[in-house]
Amino acid sequence: MFLKFSRCINTSITMSAQRYSSTWPTKAYVNGEWCNAKSGKTFDVVNPATGKTIATVPDLDTSDTQVAINAANEAFKTWKNTTAKERSDLLRNWYNILVKNKDYLAEIVTAEAGKPLPESLGEVAYGNSFVEWFSEEARRTYGEYVPSPIKTKEILMIRQPLGPVGLITPWNFPIAMITRKAGAALAAGCTCVIKPAENTPITALVAAKFAEDAGIPKGVINVVTASRGNTPEIGKLLCESPDIYGISFTGSTEVGKLLYKQCSSTVKRVGLELGGNAPFVVFEGADIDKAVTGAMASKFRNCGQTCVSANRFIIQKKVFPEFVEKLKKAMDTLVMGDGINSGVNLGPLINLAQVEKVDRIVNDAKNKGANIITGGKRALNFGERFYEPTLITNITEDMACYIEEIFGPVAVCIEFDTEEEGLKIANSTNRGLAGYFYSNDLSQVWRVAKALEVGMVGVNEGIISSTEAAFGGVKESGLGREGSHHGMDEYTEIKYICFGNLKY
Incomplete structure (x- = not known):
């Protein structure tokens, strides 16, 4: 087999990556603050192409994660009452910042996930498009009027935000899997605790920084970084906490089944995008x-x-x-x-x-x-x-x-x-x-x-x-759909309102 190996390095790209690396956020993001783990523990982020450490980030545990859950709940009290137009504008601001920094984001994706730079640029464009899409879908969270069978009653059904949600994301699409979930959650009026994969936490932290720059209030987005050793207990806490109302997970079928089982204790909404064949x-x-x-x-x-x-x-x-x-x-x-x-x-x-x-x-x-x-x-x-x-x-x-x-x-x-x-x-x-x-x-x-x-x-x-199409599987490949207008369904509840004793 003939394999070409390019030894020609694009100097401008390499220098750009070096220049930006010092500005990468390397602390967790909880309640609008950049923080370390209470324990002081950290873990290394490694470039898979070189095997070299490119960053060191906090190794949060369940006590740190509980702080993030509390922050998401406190923020939800006000975020749920924002108008669809207000949420739409903030998401649009976030999108504009993401697009402005697309090259910067792509370089981080390549450094963390090992993708060829053109692929990383493609993922960033794809990931950014979810924020744009859900900034528009925020204003289309429609309810329904249903003709009543009884003259003195009227029937309405409205959609309301589910509540604070846990978003557990994989390493293979470190920006797109966050924006596909968080974009929909925020558009619906939910707050979130994001647990990115331990291999690619920097992309998640940069996305959170840009959300902060866009004016998204503290506690609405929280990013919990953790090593592989702490991840199972954090996942369990998110699944079993009565203060988390939904879990969205992308990853293996085996882990998805475990999280699904853990979520049963609180009968919470579960969205699973699992393995394929x-x-x-x-x-x-x-x-x-x-x-x-x-x-x-x-x-x-x-x-x-x-x-x-x-x-x-x-x-x-x-x-x-x-x-x-x-x-x-x-x-x-x-x-x-x-x-x-x-x-x-x-x-x-x-x-x-x-x-x-x-x-x-x-x-x-x-x-x-x-x-x-x-x-x-x-x-x-x-x-x-x-x-x-x-x-x-x-x-x-x-x-x-x-x-x-x-x-x-x-x-x-x-x-x-x-x-x-x-x-x-x-x-x-x-x-x-x-x-x-x-x-x-x-x-x-x-x-x-x-x-x-x-x-x-x-x-x-x-x-x-x-972005416009519903993404999801059948059998043991998952539950629910992401992207498209159906992506909002995962983060809303339908409330039926009956008006009685009306006079005409």
Whole structure:
């Protein structure tokens, strides 16, 4: 396999990152104050491409988190009474500041998450768009008038904010997952306690700083930074606290199930965007070149570390050899390296645990007879968290790569004969977040789009995320929807008001 490695560093970008790094906020943000942990403990934030520490932030525990919960509750007393127009204006201010600082944000995302800079810029634009969207949706939180069956009564239903909410966000989209949740929560009139992933806390703190600059009052947004060691207890507190009225979590299905169980003690609203095992089906009548382009976009964005990444390429027998050949050719053009370097389009995995998981899955396939067409091992010449883009065929149902979400740069190709067989393979999982397929048969398009057991379908398209569309899954991939006008539903309650004894 031929891997290009760009050694040409864009000097202006590198100097810009160095200049800005000293201005990164490195304290937690609670009740409008920048604070350390009561214990004085901290943890390091590491650049996954270099393995070097880029910041040190407070390691908060449950006692610190309780202060944030109290602040969110106090702020809710006034925030819930702001008008939709007032909230809309503040969110618009936040959006304008985020857009003005898009390059700064992208450099932080690349430093923390390892994404190539162009991808980070794309995520920042996507993340910022949620704040813009919900600044507009804030003014469209409509109620309903319902014709009464009784002459002396009138029926109204209004929407009111849920209350203070806990937002637990992942590392793979450190800005977009915060804005998608917090934008909706604030627009609805909720306050929030944000627990960002321990790998990417700086992005969350910078977003909070910009919210503060936008005029969003103290206590409305709180950011609790914590190490992996303290995270489970903080998550449990947020889930079980009677002063938190909703939890929104993006992450693994396994953790999501635990949080769901913990939330049952207070019967709180739960929004879960969990793991996927996305099928990418290519039918024999498809445009193979377009399918390969879509496959590359879906599989290798963020080094395969997205919940909607194609996890299984399910290819009809007639076009299987052509697809595999063209996919390998496209994979050979990937440029691996530090995302800050010019020309790089494939960065590292987020941490060593993820590297070990990907390596385990690939070795399991090797040991059970799979063919490794290209890649198949760690790319240690680039760094300890890099893994070669890998293409695997001759897959059997007992292989881990057939069953598990890989979350890495590994393309697994499975052959099928009939449409029925292809759908059976695609749906043979308890996950159901996203699915993709390529076909030029209009009748087949309708059949397959309806038959795929997922919450989102890409038809002849490998990139489906959009602020305007409802994001979410079925089966064990989650509950609820984010983005779109449905994103507000997670943060509001419907109140029925009956006016009686009216005279006409």
